[in-house]
Amino acid sequence: MSGMxxxxxxxxxxxxxxxxxxxxxxxxxSMRKLARELGVDPMALYHRHASRRAxxxxxxxxxxxxxxxxxxSGDWRAxxxxxxxGLRELAHRHPGSFRAYVVFEDWVPAEHLLxxxxxxxxxxxxxxxxxxxxxxxxxxxYTESFAVxxxxxxxxxxxxxxxxxxxxxxxxxxxxxxxxxxxxxxSPDAEADFAFGLDVLLAGLGQVPRDAxxxxxxxxxx
Amino acid sequence: MSGMxxxxxxxxxxxxxxxxxxxxxxxxxSMRKLARELGVDPMALYHRHASRRAxxxxxxxxxxxxxxxxxxSGDWRAxxxxxxxGLRELAHRHPGSFRAYVVFEDWVPAEHLLxxxxxxxxxxxxxxxxxxxxxxxxxxxYTESFAVxxxxxxxxxxxxxxxxxxxxxxxxxxxxxxxxxxxxxxSPDAEADFAFGLDVLLAGLGQVPRDAxxxxxxxxxx
DNA sequence: ACCTGAACACCGTTCAAGT
DNA sequence: ACCTGAACACCGTTCAAGT
Numbered sequence: 001m002s003g004m005x006x007x008x009x010x011x012x013x014x015x016x017x018x019x020x021x022x023x024x025x026x027x028x029x030s031m032r033k034l035a036r037e038l039g040v041d042p043m044a045l046y047h048r049h050a051s052r053r054a055x056x057x058x059x060x061x062x063x064x065x066x067x068x069x070x071x072x073s074g075d076w077r078a079x080x081x082x083x084x085x086g087l088r089e090l091a092h093r094h095p096g097s098f099r100a101y102v103v104f105e106d107w108v109p110a111e112h113l114l115x116x117x118x119x120x121x122x123x124x125x126x127x128x129x130x131x132x133x134x135x136x137x138x139x140x141x142y143t144e145s146f147a148v149x150x151x152x153x154x155x156x157x158x159x160x161x162x163x164x165x166x167x168x169x170x171x172x173x174x175x176x177x178x179x180x181x182x183x184x185x186x187s188p189d190a191e192a193d194f195a196f197g198l199d200v201l202l203a204g205l206g207q208v209p210r211d212a213x214x215x216x217x218x219x220x221x222x
Numbered sequence: 223m224s225g226m227x228x229x230x231x232x233x234x235x236x237x238x239x240x241x242x243x244x245x246x247x248x249x250x251x252s253m254r255k256l257a258r259e260l261g262v263d264p265m266a267l268y269h270r271h272a273s274r275r276a277x278x279x280x281x282x283x284x285x286x287x288x289x290x291x292x293x294x295s296g297d298w299r300a301x302x303x304x305x306x307x308g309l310r311e312l313a314h315r316h317p318g319s320f321r322a323y324v325v326f327e328d329w330v331p332a333e334h335l336l337x338x339x340x341x342x343x344x345x346x347x348x349x350x351x352x353x354x355x356x357x358x359x360x361x362x363x364y365t366e367s368f369a370v371x372x373x374x375x376x377x378x379x380x381x382x383x384x385x386x387x388x389x390x391x392x393x394x395x396x397x398x399x400x401x402x403x404x405x406x407x408x409s410p411d412a413e414a415d416f417a418f419g420l421d422v423l424l425a426g427l428g429q430v431p432r433d434a435x436x437x438x439x440x441x442x443x444x
Numbered sequence: 445a446c447c448t449g450a451a452c453a454c455c456g457t458t459c460a461a462g463t
Numbered sequence: 464a465c466c467t468g469a470a471c472a473c474c475g476t477t478c479a480a481g482t
Binding site for chain 3: 042043051
Binding site: 103109112115116119123129131133134137138142145149152170174175180181184185188196199200202203204207 | 325327331334337338341342345351352353354355356357359360363364366367368371374391392396397398399400402403405406407410415418419421422423424425426427429430
């Protein structure tokens with residue numbers, strides 16, 4: 001892209017933007033920096049994308065189009081787990097873009113690919129419409145929050161400096177519960193913690209809809 | 223604050239910053255605009271707060287200090303619900319600051335007040351340390367995500383323009399599950415949806431830790 | 445001790461001009 | 464048709480100067 005003479009393809013700009021975002025984070029991203037990397041005048045970008053926001057939408061689209069979507073297995077719980085895990089892997093592959101995606105206030109049709117799989121899985125498992133919509137919101141916001149926490153470093157063991165800062169903030173004894181949990185807080189385990197959350201959600205989803213009586217005749221998924 | 227001659231108290235700046243943030247959102251906030259509102263030179267602010275980031279930390283502190291913390295009732299589920307509901311109300315009261323808080327990458331000791339209540343509640347309910355820490359992460363990220371979605375408007379019924387945009391994005395029939403759920407997606411109910419998610423989490427939390435072996439870590443229940 | 449104001453190195457974006 | 468470059472209205476922050 002960078003060396004191509006006079007040619008700034010729409011897609012080339014989007015890929016470069018995604019790379020810059022992933023390398024430097026949203027705070028480190030700017031249209032001017034992107035243009036510098038591509039070796040063009042900043043305004044050349046505006047010929048292909050009307051604004052920074054429009055370009056961001058294209059980046060989000062590219063991001064969501066590259067979200068892994070494992071094939072259905074027949075077991076809805078396994079499928080839900082796989083789809084959430086795929087989204088989490090996307091976050092690991094594209095940390096800056098993923099973070100920007102989660103914070104971004106617009107939606108983008110490319111999200112439909114993942115949503116469709118989740119909805120289809122839950123509907124096939126017998127969830128009534130309302131519960132399926134709520135469950136998907138729950139699963140996505142869990143996975144997105146968890147992944148963003150990972151990217152921020154909140155699921156890595158605390159270093160001595162961070163541990164000391166935490167201990168210092170507890171001085172005075174006003175927070176006995178936190179103080180008693182300090183070793184646990186200091187030693188998270190991203191894989192096990194993520195699995196725990198999914199298990200809680202799946203267990204809860206298997207229980208709660210029982211009392212909902214939808215028009216369509218709901219069977220509790222087992 | 224604005225008219226006080228020559229006096230810029232630390233707290234006055236923080237309150238004005240919180241107000242500006244809530245009124246205009248993070249994108250609409252700047253040190254210069256804040257100074258303009260306070261009727262001082264932008265650099266006067268730096269005399270009290272070393273940087274925008276430091277000021278933001280003070281805003282986050284003030285925000286978390288004003289989080290409602292309902293008294294314990296003896297029923298851990300009710301207490302968890304109340305604490306999450308309090309956090310959600312904080313978001314409604316301080317939309318811009320809350321959003322900034324969720325996106326903010328630093329933590330602030332004032333968060334301990336809410337965390338302590340949640341940890342104490344769960345520990346008293348018999349949760350082992352590891353599960354309590356995981357549960358608190360789960361409950362907080364659920365509530366924060368939900369509240370941010372509310373602030374973004376994703377829990378208000380879709381207007382005709384938005385509905386049309388969604389329908390247009392489904393043209394071609396590639397997303398039958400979404401298409402079938404369109405009316406449900408278009409008519410969320412913030413109160414009921416929030417309660418549903420809490421019910422799922424509480425039901426799941428009541429199930430999952432039972433099989434966990436506290437000392438060694440988590441084993442997946444079947 | 446506290447506030448000011450010029451200055452620096454940035455932003456996103458508009459617009460007229462170049463090829 | 465596509466790119467450029469000056470310009471505008473912003474940023475956060477440094478630093479020397481004022482009171």
